Amino acid sequence: MSESVVEDPGSEVPVEDPTGELLVVENLTVTLPTTRGPVDVVKDVSFTVGRNETVGIVGESGSGKSMTSLAVMGLLPRGAVTRGSVRLGGLELLGRTDREMRRIRGAQASMVFQDPLSSLNPYYTVGLQIEEMYRAHRGASRKEARKIAVEALARVGIPEPERRAGHYPHQFSGGQRQRVMIAMALVCSPALLIADEPTTALDVTVQAQILRLLAELQRRTRTGTVFITHDLAVISSVATRVLVMCRGEQVEYGTAEQIFSAPQHAYTRKLLDSIPRVTDDLPADDLPTDEVIA
Numbered sequence: 001m002s003e004s005v006v007e008d009p010g011s012e013v014p015v016e017d018p019t020g021e022l023l024v025v026e027n028l029t030v031t032l033p034t035t036r037g038p039v040d041v042v043k044d045v046s047f048t049v050g051r052n053e054t055v056g057i058v059g060e061s062g063s064g065k066s067m068t069s070l071a072v073m074g075l076l077p078r079g080a081v082t083r084g085s086v087r088l089g090g091l092e093l094l095g096r097t098d099r100e101m102r103r104i105r106g107a108q109a110s111m112v113f114q115d116p117l118s119s120l121n122p123y124y125t126v127g128l129q130i131e132e133m134y135r136a137h138r139g140a141s142r143k144e145a146r147k148i149a150v151e152a153l154a155r156v157g158i159p160e161p162e163r164r165a166g167h168y169p170h171q172f173s174g175g176q177r178q179r180v181m182i183a184m185a186l187v188c189s190p191a192l193l194i195a196d197e198p199t200t201a202l203d204v205t206v207q208a209q210i211l212r213l214l215a216e217l218q219r220r221t222r223t224g225t226v227f228i229t230h231d232l233a234v235i236s237s238v239a240t241r242v243l244v245m246c247r248g249e250q251v252e253y254g255t256a257e258q259i260f261s262a263p264q265h266a267y268t269r270k271l272l273d274s275i276p277r278v279t280d281d282l283p284a285d286d287l288p289t290d291e292v293i294a
Contacts, residue, residue, distance in 0.1 A: 017090045022224040023049040023072070023192055027084035030064075030071050038081070041067050045084075045250045047243045049192065052222040056239030056256070058232055058271065064248035065228045069194045072226070073111050074101035088192060107137040110185035114197035116177035120169040126180045127153070127165025130187055137188045152183040156213060175206035179213065186217060193218075194226045199234065211238060232275055236260055244268050 017024045030042035042064045049055045057065045070076050072086050074093060086093040088109055093101070105111075113119045121129060130149035134140055140148065146165070153161035156179040169177055178198060185193060195214065199207040215238065218225055227238055235242055235256070242259040244252040244267065252265040263269045 017087050019048070020050075021048040022051050022053075022089060023226070024085070024087045025068075025072065026087075028068065028071060028086060029083040030067055030076065031081040031083075032077065033079045041248050042071065043248045043250075045243070045245070047241070047250075047253055049224040049226055051191075051224055052218060053241070054218065054225040054227050054239045056235035056242045057226060057228045057245060058230060058235050058242060059245035060230055060271075062247075063245040065230075065245055066196055067248075068245070069111065069196055069226060069228055073105055073109060073194065074098070075105075075111075103137070106133055106185075106190065107188045108190050109192040109194070110188070110190045111194040111196060112178070112181050112185050112198045114200055116174070116181040117169060119181060120177060122169055125166050125168055126172070126184075127167075130165075130180075130184045133184055134187050148187060149183075152187045153180070155186075155217070156180070156183045157209075158183070175202055175209065178202065178206075178210055182210075182213065182217070186221065186223070189221060191224060192226070193223050194228070196228045197230075198227075200229070200231075207234075214238070232260075232271055244271070 025048070026046050028042055028045045029040055031038045031040050045064070045068055047055060047057075057068065059065050067076070071080075071082055072088075072093065074096065076082070082094050084094065088104070091104075093104070096104070120126065127146065127149045130152055131142065131145040134145045134148050135142070138145075150161045150165050153165055158164050158176060158179055164172075169180070172180060182198075198214075199210050202210065211234065214225070214227075217223070227235065229235060239256050242252075242254065242256050243250060244259065244265065246267045252259065252263065252268045259268060260272065263272060
């Protein structure tokens with residue numbers, strides 16, 4: 001059954017693993033070669049994602065968040081060694097060839113990266129890039145793919161989508177480029193979406209728009225989502241379950257309510273304490289004086 005799923009570009013992964021989840025990551029370890037020898041950058045990480053569910057992965061830079069997502073997508077750098085299990089709809093992903101993973105990526109699992117400008121090809125229009133994604137996985141004609149690309153841009157709120165499909169990435173704002181990336185990621189209706197810091201480079205207003213867009217698209221498609229960020233305030237508004245990582249290790253995993261109301265690990269508590277609160281009182285020495293104001 002596994003091979004038939006991979007060989008048919010238009011087929012879909014079963015909606016659930018035998019465990020009842022869409023994505024099951026068990027004891028995932030990623031080892032990278034270095035000049036000082038192999039280093040475990042992800043160590044024994046386990047979590048699950050259900051249909052129509054958002055699971056957040058949080059931690060500071062270098063904690064292993066992105067490396068975990070790249071392992072799921074089969075996008076690790078050359079020489080990386082993985083151990084454990086990553087199952088999408090019951091289909092084991094670890095150990096598959098590049099050719100097999102290319103058929104899975106985009107069609108059954110997609111990823112939205114942090115910097116859309118570097119992820120989009122500057123030499124091609126955004127419409128053509130979405131078309132090529134759809135044609136590669138669905139075998140559609142160019143005319144049909146063009147229609148689908150325009151519809152995808154409209155779905156993510158790009159104004160005048162038919163005209164804008166003929167524009168290049170540099171002709172879009174940062175928020176619009178991120179919308180284009182989301183359109184491209186979802187054009188083949190994948191079961192799983194991984195969003196790696198999708199709002200980090202955006203201002204607060206645009207960030208809120210992207211979060212609302214992802215939530216609305218998830219309600220329509222019942223896509224399972226992995227949302228990666230260092231921003232706990234964002235995770236508190238989108239995730240049902242949260243995985244906290246530090247130095248490549250899983251330090252805490254539970255429901256969002258558990259993590260935010262009763263964190264068990266000291267690292268999680270420090271992350272929560274780092275969230276700015278407008279109600280926090282300033283120390284007396286930090287209060288502005290009349291002399292400073294003048």
